[in-house]
Amino acid sequence: MLRVWLMVSCTLALSAVIVRLAWEIYVNPLVGTLAVATPVIVVIAGTNALVIYLLIAPSMKKIKSLPIGIWVIAIFTAGAVGSIIHYIRFVPSPEADAPLSIVIATLLLIAVVSGYLAVLWVFWSISIKKRHYLR
Numbered sequence: 001m002l003r004v005w006l007m008v009s010c011t012l013a014l015s016a017v018i019v020r021l022a023w024e025i026y027v028n029p030l031v032g033t034l035a036v037a038t039p040v041i042v043v044i045a046g047t048n049a050l051v052i053y054l055l056i057a058p059s060m061k062k063i064k065s066l067p068i069g070i071w072v073i074a075i076f077t078a079g080a081v082g083s084i085i086h087y088i089r090f091v092p093s094p095e096a097d098a099p100l101s102i103v104i105a106t107l108l109l110i111a112v113v114s115g116y117l118a119v120l121w122v123f124w125s126i127s128i129k130k131r132h133y134l135r
Contacts, residue, residue, distance in 0.1 A: 003055045014048040036089065039082030046075040069123045076116045083112040 021037045021044075050071055054062065062068060087109045091102055 007052050007055050010048055010051050014044050017044055036082055036086045039078040039085070042078040043075050043082065046071065046078070050075070064126055066127075069126065072119060073123060076119045080112050080116045083109055 018041055021041050025033055025037050050068070054068075087105055090105055095101070
């Protein structure tokens with residue numbers, strides 16, 4: 001019962017975010033908006049699907065499996081792409097006139113790249129350990 005409750009709560013919250021982003025694309029259908037909002041929608045939908053998948057039947061074997069690893073890396077890749085595009089478009093824009101907004105955008109970009117590298121390192125180390133045990 002608790003798992004269903006968590007799945008419904010996550011899905012409703014993330015659906016609201018996806019609807020908001022889709023509305024942003026509808027209201028402002030520029031290439032830049034599509035380039036930033038589309039990876040964010042992919043990240044949110046992929047994260048929601050991953051959480052629901054792991055809530056249905058959680059196990060460490062599933063978490064360490066190759067498809068889940070690829071799924072997580074794909075989600076982080078979409079997030080990193082969206083973050084980089086947003087940074088490249090935001091910093092030279094007139095909206096970034098306050099110095100603090102550039103600092104915040106830079107810190108977010110560094111955090112995403114750092115998290116992406118950490119996920120790749122974890123995935124690589126797990127695959128190395130699996131290959132070592134299979135020998």
